[in-house]
Amino acid sequence: MIQLVAEPAPIGIDLKRTALVIIDMQRDFLEPGGFGETLGNDVSLLKAAVEPCRQVLAAARKAGILVIHTREGHSPDMNDAPPAKVARGAPSKRIGDVGPMGRILIQGEPGHDIIPELYPIAGEPVIDKPGKGAFYATNLGLILANRGIENLLVCGVTTEVCVNTTVREGNDRGFRCIVLSDCCASYFPEFHQMGLAMIKAQGGIFGWVAGSKQLLSAMGRELAA
Ligand code: C5J
Numbered sequence: 001m002i003q004l005v006a007e008p009a010p011i012g013i014d015l016k017r018t019a020l021v022i023i024d025m026q027r028d029f030l031e032p033g034g035f036g037e038t039l040g041n042d043v044s045l046l047k048a049a050v051e052p053c054r055q056v057l058a059a060a061r062k063a064g065i066l067v068i069h070t071r072e073g074h075s076p077d078m079n080d081a082p083p084a085k086v087a088r089g090a091p092s093k094r095i096g097d098v099g100p101m102g103r104i105l106i107q108g109e110p111g112h113d114i115i116p117e118l119y120p121i122a123g124e125p126v127i128d129k130p131g132k133g134a135f136y137a138t139n140l141g142l143i144l145a146n147r148g149i150e151n152l153l154v155c156g157v158t159t160e161v162c163v164n165t166t167v168r169e170g171n172d173r174g175f176r177c178i179v180l181s182d183c184c185a186s187y188f189p190e191f192h193q194m195g196l197a198m199i200k201a202q203g204g205i206f207g208w209v210a211g212s213k214q215l216l217s218a219m220g221r222e223l224a225a
Helices: 043-063 140-146 159-172 189-204 212-224
Strands: 002-004 011-013 018-023 066-072 126-129 151-157 176-185 208-210
Touching: 002 212, 011 176, 018 043, 018 159, 043 066, 043 151, 043 176, 043 212, 066 140, 066 159, 126 140, 151 159, 159 176, 159 189, 176 189, 176 212, 189 208, 208 212
Parallel strands: 018 066, 018 151, 066 126, 151 176, 176 208
Antiparallel strands: 002 011
16 A cells, blocks of 8 residues: 555555556657657657656556556558548548558557557557547456456556546546656647646546656655565
8 A cells, every 4th residue: 555645635545456557658649750740749748758657667567566558549451440530630641641650540550559668568468449548449447357456547648638538437437547747748738737637626526646756755665664
């Protein structure tokens, strides 16, 4: 059990019933030439989350916490890609088009892969999801239930899109969701701030927000005890 300094209030969490969920830290979102850039975003804004995320991932692995990675994307035949999603906006390239990292947001292509700094190791489930939320059309809920997980430590990109959607889905399913603020990022710094504010407002309407340093020091105390 660790006592975590968080907003809107401190929270005690049992690490044996906790999973670290790293959302969509894929080359398609973080590197030039991928999905994020085709939408007109400055992908360098997401870099800030990588090192805090790497530190939390290393600590979670050391502590034996279940680590789950997610990837947004679609099968090569794009049967799972809603036409309304593919047609959205005016990107320079659409989902399925060929870019410098292969077909945009398509499973098996270099751009769809997770960045090297946070690459999954054997035994860590990787959830491929066609939507923004990690519970929608995936077996994430089943994996968490089978492992007796009650708490989710959530990292990844982008704060207001896939992180927020997953937290809302998780909250409705009864999970305590703790978003690690500096382990998340957005192409829009103001959306990052508001995305976190929406989670912790109203007494934690969707969950809690804490910094990676708070988590690491609470875990350090637990491991030293
Ligand atoms: C987006 C995501 N932003 N992973 N996906 O389209 O947040």
